[in-house]
Amino acid sequence: MDLPQRMDPPPQVIELDGLTPRRFNGEEDLPELFRVIEESLEHLRPWVRWVAEHSMDRTASFLASRSERWADGRDFSYAIVLDGAIVGADRLFRLGTALTADAPSGRGPGRRRDTMRAGAGRGNGGVQQ
Template identity: 65%
Template sequence: MDLPQPVIDLDDLTLRRFEEADLPEFLRVIDESLEHLAPWMAWTTEHTPERTAEFLARRGEKWESGQAYSYAIVLDGAIVGAIELFRGEGAPDNSREIGYWLHPAATGRGLVTRAARAVAAQAFRLPEVDWVEIVHDPANLASGAVPARLGFTVHLRRPAERHAPAETGEDQVWRLTRARACAD
């Protein structure tokens, strides 16, 4: 099985596998981003240094098993966010999902769009993957702009399992198929 690349260089932007040694910097970036993320990301209510350490400690095992490929988004040598390609809970084996977030000082520059484009390409390196999805709350217009720019199409809306304070309680699911990605 082909695995996604552990480091993806995009000129001034780098995506690289998380390491346990990233903990101090990653904690700082999360802490500085909590106010920005809390309206949209339910996990922020449970954020603790211990949970983040546990998250990083499991990245190697998840990578090797194919369950999740987690990348630090690095700009000018500093972590500014995270992006992950993962197999959603209960999702078919032939699909993957992309999730992402950025430090508020790094938003509005197309960084997540560039990162998501690169991660979607990595998803299609996996021979079993037929489609990739990006899921967000419909009220989160910034998150929804990313799949729209990348040629994903709206697939469906469904009730959200968890939601954060600004969210509507629905998930907007965007999908990019292998056939469409290869045609572009």
């Protein structure tokens, strides 16, 4: 079986008119990411299975693995920041997960995935010119 070739690293920050995907900052992001998930558990429960196993330790483990996975080209995960606050997470080429139930419609991470992809130099991502 042929494994996919390693991608060149994308930008660490992508500016998208108020919505800013940025590379996770490890332990610095832990309190805010954990709080956002905690506040959004009921919203997330129908959509993501990992919510059943959500804990501070699992969130810390997720964040701790981001740096290594970014460095070796396996995973380019981003914190999705809106108005200075984390509202979600995304990976390039994957559908994003809006963590906050009140994320503005049409401005959430899933909606902006293609724009993020284009901003990272991964093709036009379906963005209309």
